Amino acid sequence: MADGTSERVRPRDRILETAQDMFHKHGIKGVGVDAITEAAGTNKMTLYRHFESKDDLIIECLRATASKAGAMWDAFETEYPGDKLAQLHAWVRKAAEMLSADSRGCDMANAAIELSETDHPARRVIKELKDAQRERLVNLCREAGVGQAELLADTLSLLLEGARVSLQSVGAEGPSAQFVRMAEGLIASFKAR
Amino acid sequence: MADGTSERVRPRDRILETAQDMFHKHGIKGVGVDAITEAAGTNKMTLYRHFESKDDLIIECLRATASKAGAMWDAFETEYPGDKLAQLHAWVRKAAEMLSADSRGCDMANAAIELSETDHPARRVIKELKDAQRERLVNLCREAGVGQAELLADTLSLLLEGARVSLQSVGAEGPSAQFVRMAEGLIASFKAR
DNA sequence: TCGTGAAGTTACAGATCGGTAACACCCTAG
DNA sequence: CTAGGGTGTTACCGATCTGTAACTTCACGA
Secondary structure (H helix, E strand, O other): OOOOOOOOOOHHHHHHHHHHHHHHHHOOOOOOHHHHHHHOOOOHHHHHHHOOOHHHHHHHHHHHHHHHHHHHHHHHHHHOOOOHHHHHHHHHHHHHHHHHHOOOOOHHHHHHHHOOOOOOHHHHHHHHHHHHHHHHHHHHHHHOOOOOHHHHHHHHHHHHHHHHHHHHHHOOOOHHHHHHHHHHHHHHHHHOO | OOOOOOOOOOHHHHHHHHHHHHHHHHOOOOOOHHHHHHHOOOOHHHHHHHOOOHHHHHHHHHHHHHHHHHHHHHHHHHHOOOOHHHHHHHHHHHHHHHHHOOOOOOHHHHHHHHOOOOOOHHHHHHHHHHHHHHHHHHHHHHHOOOOOHHHHHHHHHHHHHHHHHHHHHHOOOOHHHHHHHHHHHHHHHHHOO
């Protein structure tokens, strides 16, 4: 049975994949390494042979999810090569899509909230990855030909971030339901300058 | 010394106050009941004489913070009696103020993220309180005379929610720095219809 | 075929967690 | 003065947590 837990996948990759999923669903402090290794069809010793500590695993998971998000951006360029405005609209659609399916929000933002210790090693990684995503959205807005690209990108960022957390506190019928309308309205109003 | 921990304050109130503060700073799963009672200058037994469980304490803390937020709203009405538009601007200023000082975001949203169990008793309380706050902002927008009051209120909600979480992942120099500009621009554009 | 290294297994250490039992204390209302 | 309720203290339970040690098993390549 190709259930992805055993098969021909290296234990390290199974652990990484399973940890991403479980951290996302139950939160970082809500899942222990025992539960991860068991779900990954392996054991604790193997985990600690591949990762220095749980914190190290957390960081690798964050990098992996950021890498997946990066692949999404590449898909926009592939689908609408050169047409940056179309890519921006695709970004909005994709964001909205994730708002309905994935109801547990952004892993990096959630981690930033959960890991309140200011010196936690994951915090600098989170900032690093989030900063990169911000720059990418700013560039997309700029190249899409809107004035005040930074302001539009930051506004869209906050809207999406807010929608993701709102989804978790009040559900899908809350303010996040209007995300697409808000985002498209903003883009239109920034375009018209 | 009136440090608020002993004095003439009932143990229950000291625990509630201390727990609010510590949950806010370190997160719910990041602080144990022992730490709370010690910081409150009392002990675990006294805590469990006043609260059924830690979950019960969490819920009472959320209600208390929501009540404080409600007091802020009343202050707006007191300061600008009848002038709903001025109250809306005051809301924006207050929100921005909390974005710089209080760097750990909204307790209810943070709790919703931390308590990922869908059947956690605090979740319904969070939704209940957040829904009430939403309704209050919608009413304020409506009475301030803007068209599409719900859409403006929801957009402002998402912006603030997003700013609060962004503050924790990328810091004060991130997108949240532009919150006032975004919010005021939105209000102006909704007014001009 | 044999050796090597990765992976699985079991057991454990040490700490922390939420929650409870039993008992001593002290302030205050009657 | 006295009785009682709220409080403090200590010790404990059982569960769970991260992380490690020692040993066995297995697959693969020379």
